[in-house]
Amino acid sequence: MSDMGxxxxxxxxxxxxxxxxxxxxxxxxxxxxLIKQRPTMVKTVKAE
Known part of the structure; x- marks a missing residue:
């Protein structure tokens, strides 16, 4: 089974x-x- 919902x-x-x-x-x-569920946490990346 997969971990992704x-x-x-x-x-x-x-x-x-x-x-x-x-x-x-x-x-x-x-x-x-079927639609892949997105995580609720937003990932931010600092641009350099």
């Missing part, structure tokens, strides 16, 4: 991807379009 574009459930068994599908509704 995904959200289904259709039913909005949080989904964990299991690449070996089911491929890339929502485990709740079966939809194939």
């Amino acid at each position: 995904y959200c289904c574009a259709k039913c909005k459930h949080l989904v964990e991807i299991d690449y070996e068994s089911q491929g890339i599908r929502c485990s709740y509704c079966g939809h194939r379009i």
